[in-house]
Amino acid sequence: MKRGSSLACALVVVAGCGGASARPEAPRAEPFATSADAILFDGAQVFDGERFAALDVLVEGARITHVAPEIEAPTARHVDGAGHTLLPGLIDAHTHAGMEPRSLRLAAAFGVTLEVDLFGPPHRLGPAREAEREGHGTELADLRGAGTLATVPAGHGTEYGIPIPTLSQPEEADAFVAARLAEGSDYLKIVYDHWAAPGSDTPFMPTLSLETVRALVTAAHARERLAIVHVGLESDAFDVVSAGADGLAHLFSDRAPRPELVALMVAQHTFVIPTLTTEARGCDVDGNGRTVADDPAIAAWLLESDLARLRRVRDFDRREACFETISASLRTLRDAGVPILAGTDAINAGTTHGASLHGELAMLVAAGLSIEEALRAATSTPARVLGLEGRGRIVEGARADLVLVEGDVSTDIHATRHIALVLHAGREVPRPAPIPADPSSEE
Numbered sequence: 001m002k003r004g005s006s007l008a009c010a011l012v013v014v015a016g017c018g019g020a021s022a023r024p025e026a027p028r029a030e031p032f033a034t035s036a037d038a039i040l041f042d043g044a045q046v047f048d049g050e051r052f053a054a055l056d057v058l059v060e061g062a063r064i065t066h067v068a069p070e071i072e073a074p075t076a077r078h079v080d081g082a083g084h085t086l087l088p089g090l091i092d093a094h095t096h097a098g099m100e101p102r103s104l105r106l107a108a109a110f111g112v113t114l115e116v117d118l119f120g121p122p123h124r125l126g127p128a129r130e131a132e133r134e135g136h137g138t139e140l141a142d143l144r145g146a147g148t149l150a151t152v153p154a155g156h157g158t159e160y161g162i163p164i165p166t167l168s169q170p171e172e173a174d175a176f177v178a179a180r181l182a183e184g185s186d187y188l189k190i191v192y193d194h195w196a197a198p199g200s201d202t203p204f205m206p207t208l209s210l211e212t213v214r215a216l217v218t219a220a221h222a223r224e225r226l227a228i229v230h231v232g233l234e235s236d237a238f239d240v241v242s243a244g245a246d247g248l249a250h251l252f253s254d255r256a257p258r259p260e261l262v263a264l265m266v267a268q269h270t271f272v273i274p275t276l277t278t279e280a281r282g283c284d285v286d287g288n289g290r291t292v293a294d295d296p297a298i299a300a301w302l303l304e305s306d307l308a309r310l311r312r313v314r315d316f317d318r319r320e321a322c323f324e325t326i327s328a329s330l331r332t333l334r335d336a337g338v339p340i341l342a343g344t345d346a347i348n349a350g351t352t353h354g355a356s357l358h359g360e361l362a363m364l365v366a367a368g369l370s371i372e373e374a375l376r377a378a379t380s381t382p383a384r385v386l387g388l389e390g391r392g393r394i395v396e397g398a399r400a401d402l403v404l405v406e407g408d409v410s411t412d413i414h415a416t417r418h419i420a421l422v423l424h425a426g427r428e429v430p431r432p433a434p435i436p437a438d439p440s441s442e443e
């Protein structure tokens with residue numbers, strides 16, 4: 001603890017030491033007897049998942065065991081937090097982690113200690129959860145996911161050359177959802193998207209009927225699972241929220257949300273994962289033509305192939321309108337109290353795992369969220385909404401998923417990129433620069 005005198009004075013006052021009878025020194029906190037692997041984050045500014053505060057944080061094993069303004073733990077490994085900000089491990093609520101271990105290694109190295117895969121190989125989910133339970137593989141982000149998504153034949157999700165089961169009728173919904181849960185899915189992902197070329201009413205791809213979406217949502221809820229729906233248009237969002245969807249996997253950008261949609265989302269506690277990284281990827285949000293690939297704090301950790309993927313969208317649309325509709329919609333939903341979850345939709349063009357979440361945080365702030373609101377969207381809000389117990393908070397008993405960054409995140413969201421240390425389940429995540437490719441990867 002190396003902070004200034006104000007906190008010591010506060011302790012003096014609490015102890016009744018103020019005034020003429022004051023003791024010459026502030027009472028010291030009782031030293032903690034700690035386990036051999038204990039780590040004390042000493043003197044950092046802490047974002048606890050809700051707000052910023054000056055706190056010390058003690059980690060023992062895989063857990064945070066003590067959080068207080070001043071902790072004495074002489075036998076613990078001390079991490080000097082002066083000039084740093086300590087954050088909960090970040091959560092990316094919309095990714096596609098695929099089969100490559102590197103996607104989750106990249107995520108963890110960038111402080112994203114949990115990814116929610118909203119369409120990927122289902123057989124990866126069980127082993128990932130098992131590894132997490134056993135405390136193995138902490139150099140990889142933890143994984144939750146939807147496995148195979150629900151879509152019609154030839155609908156969105158079928159275009160990647162990987163055969164997946166599909167459905168067309170409401171009567172098929174119950175068995176479809178049961179099969180997904182049997183495969184290990186944590187959530188149900190549904191596609192309902194009428195996005196079409198300008199002037200056309202024919203969607204680019206066929207999509208489920210609303211009756212089938214309703215049956216899928218009902219089947220998910222009957223099994224106490226969340227139904228998260230990919231939507232293209234505002235009208236899609238209105239339809240699926242009316243059908244009881246729990247969350248939107250993207251924020252539409254065709255128009256502002258009608259007031260009835262906002263009211264319905266508030267009444268039903270529907271959350272939104274705006275995925276600005278993907279939805280607004282053509283927009284020059286910072287007005288300088290730069291992406292996260294141009295930030296040395298990011299680029300140093302990436303391979304050329306990652307940077308090429310991030311730069312795949314360089315024909316920036318410099319019109320203000322490019323970002324204005326979607327950011328105004330996001331502010332409307334924020335003002336109404338709709339839960340907002342940070343998600344990147346990695347590994348789409350213009351994204352990578354981990355790095356892009358830092359870009360998403362900056363875009364959320366550019367869209368008008370406060371820095372605390374943006375950070376909540378990547379920590380406590382997804383933890384609460386998606387049932388991720390022990391995540392997203394720096395409180396006693398929470399998992400020791402922590403990201404220490406240089407600088408003051410409370411005044412500059414870009415400081416999240418200057419990572420000094422990542423702890424995942426209490427273990428330090430190795431950060432070789434750049435993060436190497438998987439040995440067998442052709443990427």
Ligand SMILES: [Zn+2]
Pocket residue numbers: 094095096118119345
């Ligand atoms: Zn996606």
